[in-house]
Amino acid sequence: MRFHHNLLQATVDALHQIFNDGKYADQAIQKILKRDTRWGSRDRGFIAETTYDIVRYKRLYAEIASVKEPFKPADLWRMTAVWIVLKGYEIPAWEEYYNTPVRRIKGRFDELSSIRKYRESIPDWMDELCVAELGEELWTAELAALNKQADVVLRTNTLKTDRKTLKEKLQALEIATTTDDRFPDALILEERANVFQTQLFQDGLFEVQDAGSQTIAPYLRVDSGLRVMDSCAGAGGKTLHLAAIMENKGQIIATDIYKNKLHELKRRARRAGAHNIESRHIDSTKVIKKLDGKMDRLLIDAPCSGIGVLRRNPDAKWKLQPEFIEEIKTTQQEILQSYSRVVKSGGSMVYATCSILPSENEGQVEAFLKSEAGSTFTLQESQSLLAHKDGFDGFYMARLLKN
Numbered sequence: 001m002r003f004h005h006n007l008l009q010a011t012v013d014a015l016h017q018i019f020n021d022g023k024y025a026d027q028a029i030q031k032i033l034k035r036d037t038r039w040g041s042r043d044r045g046f047i048a049e050t051t052y053d054i055v056r057y058k059r060l061y062a063e064i065a066s067v068k069e070p071f072k073p074a075d076l077w078r079m080t081a082v083w084i085v086l087k088g089y090e091i092p093a094w095e096e097y098y099n100t101p102v103r104r105i106k107g108r109f110d111e112l113s114s115i116r117k118y119r120e121s122i123p124d125w126m127d128e129l130c131v132a133e134l135g136e137e138l139w140t141a142e143l144a145a146l147n148k149q150a151d152v153v154l155r156t157n158t159l160k161t162d163r164k165t166l167k168e169k170l171q172a173l174e175i176a177t178t179t180d181d182r183f184p185d186a187l188i189l190e191e192r193a194n195v196f197q198t199q200l201f202q203d204g205l206f207e208v209q210d211a212g213s214q215t216i217a218p219y220l221r222v223d224s225g226l227r228v229m230d231s232c233a234g235a236g237g238k239t240l241h242l243a244a245i246m247e248n249k250g251q252i253i254a255t256d257i258y259k260n261k262l263h264e265l266k267r268r269a270r271r272a273g274a275h276n277i278e279s280r281h282i283d284s285t286k287v288i289k290k291l292d293g294k295m296d297r298l299l300i301d302a303p304c305s306g307i308g309v310l311r312r313n314p315d316a317k318w319k320l321q322p323e324f325i326e327e328i329k330t331t332q333q334e335i336l337q338s339y340s341r342v343v344k345s346g347g348s349m350v351y352a353t354c355s356i357l358p359s360e361n362e363g364q365v366e367a368f369l370k371s372e373a374g375s376t377f378t379l380q381e382s383q384s385l386l387a388h389k390d391g392f393d394g395f396y397m398a399r400l401l402k403n
């Protein structure tokens, strides 16, 4: 492989922003990619994938390169040298790579590969927490899967097209996709491509949404005439899916505590041709009180640690803190307690997270059912998706019926 200095310089700069300035990986990469309009899709792919790889394996690469945070530019260059050697490529004869100890890098890799926290690059506290919650064997398998690059998955917007037609239209643009019977609206890209630039995306024919995430809206078992609330709607990934399943009929009330996310939801809904969504900003408890006992269905797509989606956000391994997970668990229970009141008798709700930790999932549902607010609900069914078993992001969902 022939390396280009400016592409590795861009990678080093992106890593600097992510590791030293606390920037989110996707945002730092997007910004760096705007630096040179002459870069083609291969160049952009190289910068993005190399940066993500080094973010994913920060702990391992830093240990092998004998560098410590905060990383100096020379340290980051050494980490890219480790990446090149471990990929089996020849080190370019550049000043930054002068005297790279190739054999030593390989030797250190062999030594450290027997220790999970180095091999899979994970902070001690997260490794310990996940072993305690999931057990050694399951966590070892899941962590390895969470370190693999995620597929790009599209959700066909059935308000505008069907999967077969969309597949053909993408094929005409030389974007090849596969299907998976478990996910009826999903198209999985065979090779990564910038689908956001296509006219098909601008026209609202699909959304980019992991296949695991596509199981949540159908789990709520909605149909056309119902009144549905999506309490933690964010920018509306699941809301748009609900609108499509409901064929634009009935009513969806989408709420969130962040106004800007709801603005984005409205923009996406316009593109998708979803007309049955009404967004409400949660700025006081009144918004929920007004809906007391009025909803046929409630989706709580709760804020969570995001440990199930580390494949997409590998920098979360380094940004998450144990205190945050404790705080978010309190929020999850508060959300269950406060929003569940909107479900009418005979209605149902789904509690979902993109976490694989039982304490954020089954544990929250059990605590809710034991509480006063939960005493009128029964657990009908629950499902966990795991990256190493199901091949997509990790999710949990539970459906509860209101007596």
Ligand SMILES: C[S@@+](CC[C@H](N)C(=O)[O-])C[C@H]1O[C@@H](n2cnc3c(N)ncnc32)[C@H](O)[C@@H]1O
Pocket: 231, 232, 233, 234, 235, 236, 237, 238, 239, 255, 256, 257, 258, 261, 282, 301, 302, 303, 304, 331, 335
């Ligand atoms: C997992 S994200 C939702 C993702 C979104 N449903 C989607 O599919 O794109 C959780 C959302 O919960 C919101 N949130 C946090 N606390 C909340 C609360 N008390 N009430 C409503 N939404 C809340 C966050 O702002 C965030 O957008």
